[in-house]
Amino acid sequence: xxxxxxxxxxxxxxxxxxxxxxxxxxxxxxxxxxxxxxxxxxxxxxxxxxxxxxxxxxxxxxxxxxxxxxxxxxxxxxxxxxxxxxxxxxxxxxxxxxxxxxxxxxxxxxxxxxxxxxxxxxxxxxxxxxxxxxxxxxxxxxxxxxxxxxxxxxxxxxxxxxxxxxxxxxxxxxxxxxxxxxxxxxxxxxxxxxxxxxxxxxxxxxxxxxxxxxxxxxxxxxxxxxxxxxxxxxxxxxxxxxxxxxxxxxxxxxxxx
Numbered sequence: 001x002x003x004x005x006x007x008x009x010x011x012x013x014x015x016x017x018x019x020x021x022x023x024x025x026x027x028x029x030x031x032x033x034x035x036x037x038x039x040x041x042x043x044x045x046x047x048x049x050x051x052x053x054x055x056x057x058x059x060x061x062x063x064x065x066x067x068x069x070x071x072x073x074x075x076x077x078x079x080x081x082x083x084x085x086x087x088x089x090x091x092x093x094x095x096x097x098x099x100x101x102x103x104x105x106x107x108x109x110x111x112x113x114x115x116x117x118x119x120x121x122x123x124x125x126x127x128x129x130x131x132x133x134x135x136x137x138x139x140x141x142x143x144x145x146x147x148x149x150x151x152x153x154x155x156x157x158x159x160x161x162x163x164x165x166x167x168x169x170x171x172x173x174x175x176x177x178x179x180x181x182x183x184x185x186x187x188x189x190x191x192x193x194x195x196x197x198x199x200x201x202x203x204x205x206x207x208x209x210x211x212x213x214x215x216x217x218x219x220x221x222x223x224x225x226x227x228x229x230x231x232x233x234x235x236x237x238x239x240x241x242x243x244x245x246x247x248x249x250x251x252x253x254x255x256x257x
Contacts, residue, residue, distance in 0.1 A: 013053050017142060019053070024229050028057035030236035035059060036208040037243040039179050043168050044068075045160065045192050047119045048078065065181070068162055068192055069171035070122040082174060086166065090122070094149035095164040100119065100124055103144060104161060107137065114157070123162040130157060160192065169190070169199035185242055187235045198223050204238055206231030 006166055013021035017021035023031070043065040045050055051066045051073075064073040070086050072079045077168050101124050107117060112132035118124050134182035138159065142152040145161055153160045168188075178185055186193075186200035187211025197203035197211075198218045205211045217223055226234050 006048075009229065012055050012057065015053060021055075022229060023057075023232055027229065027233045027236055029239065030233060030240060032058045032175060034236055034239050035061070035241070037240065038176075038185075039063065039181065040174055041065060041172070042190075043186070043196060045162075045168075045182055045190075048073070063155065065171040065175065067120040067122050067167050069168045072171055072174060082171070086170075089165045090163045093165050097121065098123065099148070100145065100150055100161055104141070107141060108234055108245060109134075123141060123160065125158050125160045126160055127157050139162075151172045153210070155190050155192070162192065168196040172196060172199055183242065185239050191216075194218070202242060204235045206235065 003080070007024040007026065010093065011019040014202050024090075031040075031226045039120060040061050041054070041063045042051070042054070042061055045068040046066055048066045048071055051064065052123050060076065060131050062075060065071070066073060066077075072084065074098070097118065099202045101116075101118060104124055104126060108116065108126060108128075111135075112129040113126060115127035119194040138154060140151065141159075141161070145152050149164050151164050153162065172184065172186070175181075183202075185199040186196050186203040187205065188194075188196055188203075189211055191204050191210045191214075193205075194211065194216065197205060201220065203218075205216070205221060205223055206227055207223075207225045208231065210216075212223070212227070222238070224231055224234055234244065
């Protein structure tokens with residue numbers, strides 16, 4: 001949109017001294033209202049350290065899901081019993097992480113590989129130059145990983161290699177069980193969010209991201225045309241409508257109470 005029409009933004013993440021992530025000030029007010037009306041559970045593929053950089057404009061959530069479901073945080077503390085359950089299942093159903101990282105390293109080229117990392121001893125990812133990425137490399141890696149119980153997802157410049165049982169939906173089910181939730185609502189934009197969206201009672205995906213690029217859809221999932229930070233506002237309004245919670249003033253610059 002024209003610069004003069006752009007919404008006011010609130011920075012919610014600083015990385016290496018620089019502002020990195022934002023939401024609109026209107027969305028900040030909507031999120032604060034949602035946190036009062038329901039159990040709000042941030043759910044992310046980020047590691048616990050990466051999630052810790054986020055400063056949400058609402059009280060600290062009782063529950064959060066990190067590492068694509070590998071960790072459940074309860075009042076900010078990792079639940080050791082859940083992590084042990086996840087570890088046991090991965091050991092039973094998937095090739096070890098070391099085998100996957102060795103294959104990832106052997107198949108990459110410094111010409112397009114920018115960075116290679118493991119996350120929480122659970123999964124691996126590589127940061128790549130997409131323009132130089134060989135056209136068949138991702139297909140070959142996906143086929144190799146699939147026979148070993150792993151999945152591959154390309155999100156922006158990052159290639160994630162994740163154990164198939166490591167899912168956000170499994171962690172969502174555990175949090176829903178603990179809270180006695182009768183209705184679960186979810187939103188997400190990447191392939192690693194797909195299982196979360198289909199597991200929730202009702203879900204939304206914005207008009208940007210991997211799922212939108214692939215025109216992905218599923219029963220119970222509303223596909224929005226809106227993209228970017230304004231999609232965040234639309235999703236929060238939909239959540240609030242489902243919870244029948246009050247919506248704060250939508251005047252520009254409104255902030256959470």
